[in-house]
Amino acid sequence: MQKLIFLFCLFDMSCSNRMGSHSLWMMGTYIRGKTPFPEFMAYVMLDDIEFGYYDSNEQTMVYKDIHKDSGRVIDAEDDYTEFFQQLYGRIHLRASKIKHYFNHTNGIDIFQRATGCELLNNDRPGPMFTKDAYNGESVVIDHYDADHDALRIEWRWPDIEDKPWTQRMNFPLHYRMKYHPHCIKYLRKHLVKERNRVLKKVKPRVRLLQKTLPLDSGGAKVTCLATSFYPRHINLTLLRDGQSVSDHQITGGELLPNGDETYQMRKSLEVSAEELQHHHYTCTAEHLSLDNKLEISLEREWDSGTTIILSSVTAVAVFVCLVGATCGIIIWRCGCHWSP
Known part of the structure; x- marks a missing residue:
């Protein structure tokens, strides 16, 4: 195997x-x-x-x-x-x-x-x-x-x-x-x-989301999510105060199929409560379907529906592979x- x-x-x-x-x-x-x-x-x-x-x-x-x-x-x-x-x-x-x-x-x-x-x-x-x-x-x-x-x-x-x-x-x-x-x-x-x-072009749906981590950590996970885009090439960047976050701090970044000839990608960063309070986080996406670079600010609530859907899609993608x-x-x- x-x-x-x-x-x-x-x-x-x-x-x-x-x-x-x-x-x-x-x-x-x-x-x-x-x-x-x-x-x-x-x-x-x-x-x-x-x-x-x-x-x-x-x-x-x-x-x-x-x-x-x-x-x-x-x-x-x-x-x-x-x-x-x-x-x-x-x-x-x-x-x-x-x-x-x-x-x-x-x-x-x-x-x-x-x-x-x-x-x-x-x-x-x-x-x-x-x-x-x-x-x-x-x-x-x-x-x-x-x-x-x-x-x-x-x-x-x-x-x-x-x-x-x-x-x-x-x-x-x-x-x-x-x-x-x-x-x-x-x-x-x-x-x-x-x-x-x-040659079709499907625009990505991009969100910047925050999920509170367990109480003992006292921090949060900030996730830049892009989904439902085609072609597969996308530049997805997570920024802190306008500066790109170092790759070694980022988790994720894998390209996953959605099963409908579109793709998804997410990049996450774990931050402390203090960092979240004193820094401004944004997410940018560049894709062939977009005329300009797309910049998204942080949303305070995690969309649980999105989480469930994406988890299912990821499981299906792994199974297919x-x-x-x-x-x-x-x-x-x-x-x-x-x-x-």
């Missing part, structure tokens, strides 16, 4: 591209050993929206929200079945080499690969990434810089580097001529198809060798 949950840490990385930019990712997980899951599973995601799934049992691409009797025709160019079949073979081969290196004969082992690229906020092609991981540990990372036509390959386990493969392959040329342009092409194409979902993690889906900000 620990190996699988690690995948969601990687997913958060994959979704953290710069504000205003967009990304296309293909991610696959190969599981060696007896489990109730398919040996190989993969996803296609546009930003944080999943629109395609493949596994080794079905051996065909399944498109989310598209039913066989819907009448919608999938372009042959958009059918990633062949790509995932090839990726399945490559991952199987790499996993076998690593298994042999570590002399693993029993148990369950997981090999993961993700590939993707970014389109920056001025429609300029951004970088492309690849990451391979084995049992939750990074094996190799490729970073292709399109601006300088430069490829950096970082082997985390240099003593098992596949030198014959890397020596016969001109990786910078393949990234420049094939992998990167193909990825950017499909990214732009899917942005047009899914623009109503991906654990279920997804159990399925062994990787997602992390990295890109793989693109060969549609």
Whole structure:
């Protein structure tokens, strides 16, 4: 379970591209050993929206929200079945080499690969990434810089580097001529198809709240809360007398899904009664849906209804992550060798 949950840490990385930019990712997980899951599973995601799934049992691409009797025709160019079949073979081969290196004969082992690229906020092609991981540990990372036509390959386990493969392959040329342009092409194409979902802007609901702590502490918790916003990128800042509170004093700050393709974030600070009396606390939010920075002052009453709702949402989010993690889906900000 620990190996699988690690995948969601990687997913958060994959979704953290710069504000205003967009990304296309293909991610696959190969599981060696007896489990109730398919040996190989993969996803296609546009930003944080999943629109395609493949596994080794079905051996065909399944498109989310598209039913066989819907009448919608999938372009042959958009059918990633062949790509995932090839990726399945490559991952199987790499996993076998690593298994042999570590002399693993029993148990369950997981090999993961993700590939993707970014389109920056001025429609300029951004970088492309690849990451391979084995049992939750990074094996190799490729970073292709399109601006300088430069490829950096970082082997985390240099003593098992596949030198014959890397020596016969001109990786910078393949990234420049094939992998990167193909990825950017499909990214732009899917942005047009899914623009109503991906390019929507939903304004955050922002509140600054105060909750009294137990009597023995004599203090309070000040919480800056933003919820129901999209896209996921938001700058949420808690301030004391107009100055940002240091990060090491803040708790929270994690981005959580609401289940309706919007997100929430909260940042909290515990203060003494004296601090609360002598300092002025405010909260600011910057988001693509807002024309200007939003500044909120402290409310004296804690909204218990909001607390209950958010606790439920958080519990659901954690449950979804654990279920997804159990399925062994990787997602992390990295890109793989693109060969549609």
